[in-house]
Amino acid sequence: MADIAAASHMSLATVDRVLNRRKGVSSRTIERVLKAAVELGYLNPEAHEQLAAPRPPNIVFLLPMGTNPYLRLLGEKVRAVADAHSRDQPPIRCFFIDSFDAKALAAGIRQHARWADGIAFMGIDHPLVREAIEEVGASGTRLVTIVSDLPHPARETYIGLDNQVAGRTAAYLLGRFCGGRKGSVALVAGSRTYRAHSERETGFLSLIEELQPGIEVIGMREGHDDRNENYQHALALIEQHPDLVGIYNVGGSSDGIARALTQKQKSGDIVFIGHGLTHDTRRLLIEGTMDAVINSDPDQVISATLAHFNGVAQASTRNHHLQHLKIELILRENIPLQYV
Structure with missing residues (x-):
């Protein structure tokens, strides 16, 4: 890696970011580092092609902690998806923050925006949260509200029930x-x-x-x-x-x-x-x-959120629409077996 840094006239930290596909590296820098890596024999053409391809976005889910069983179930399902992801799929992380605490949510959004390309969160309607998403959205992190919306120009869409x-x-x-x-x-x-x-x-x-x-x-x-x-x-x-x-x-x-x-x-x-x-x-x-x-089927919430982050590659294609999910009405006589 030191040889690649010297050959590409880049820092060792930048080489590490490119080879590990980390956030915040320009396409021009990526190609410069990868070209040096191929010339030095560190990478073969196949590895170069893989690393030069668009990087899957880093995605964070922020959910309220507490005794709400539905949100715990949603968190468990997000973590199961995260554990099963392959190299070519988006890296996913899930964190629980203090429920109903606007200050904690705003801090969590700012903190996780350092790693995440996209953050999905339950919106709290509070000036602290609106200020945080204004700041984070302006820096390029994509924002989606799930389950509970917070209409704001910085958030791309809401995914959940009407x-x-x-x-x-x-x-x-x-x-x-x-x-x-x-x-x-x-x-x-x-x-x-x-x-x-x-x-x-x-x-x-x-x-x-x-x-x-x-x-x-x-x-x-x-x-x-x-x-x-x-x-x-x-x-x-x-x-x-x-x-x-x-x-x-x-x-x-x-x-x-x-x-x-x-x-x-x-x-x-x-x-x-x-x-x-x-x-x-x-x-x-x-x-x-x-x-x-x-x-609201938690699997649908997760799949729709991941599909949105994967499907909107450029800022120019973003739109501020709502993705209302199907309402499921469950009675004693029609409980789905998959929830057992």
Whole structure:
């Protein structure tokens, strides 16, 4: 490598970056180093051709840490894809950061942009995050929001559910399952800082009163996708509202709400709809504690994200569109076997 550096009039560090296909080396420099490597007999023509080809992008997924089973499942699947990748496929890394912490997300975006060509993350609607993606996007790192969007010129696309439609779907189901009963309905969310949650709330409210005029929505509690917080919220809702006929969990960790329903012997009496098909929600559907799960296949989230990063090679071809994934409506009788 020292001989290649001398022959190409490049630093040893630059030679290392070229031969290991690292980020941030111009095509002109790459060809200069590889030409010297071939002339010195370090590389054969086949190896030269491989190293001269466009480098697969380095991709990072940033997901919130916590007890949300769906996001843990998504992270596990990303890491499984990363472990199975070949030399010619994009190197993938997955990191969990503090949930609902805009400062931590902004810091993570800046930190991982040093290695990553593309970053996929769940957007938190906060000035710190918007400033970070403005800065990182201007430096050339490509940005995609997944599951929860953050509209910004620096992000190329959003991949996930149409969350207003998901909220309206929940309202339709809950209204139909209530079967004309009058009473109150509650919403539990992770946090409105995730646009996914606020958009689902908006969609739900836009339909439920029109569909079921006898139902009163008593507001939304924020449980931060924590099963213990969700449990406490559900207990309080059941105790404070004897006429409670339904709960819509806008976020994750539905097992906390289910524990309260079971403890208060309300399973089957209170309609319960949530998001994300995982081992816990699958069990709750089978037991009859949950009535329906609105799901976005995590494999589709991952494959669509990787396809986007691989398919858009030049900055001039980027466009700021949305890639809404198919909503899966899972009931007790149609649980897919592949989620077992």
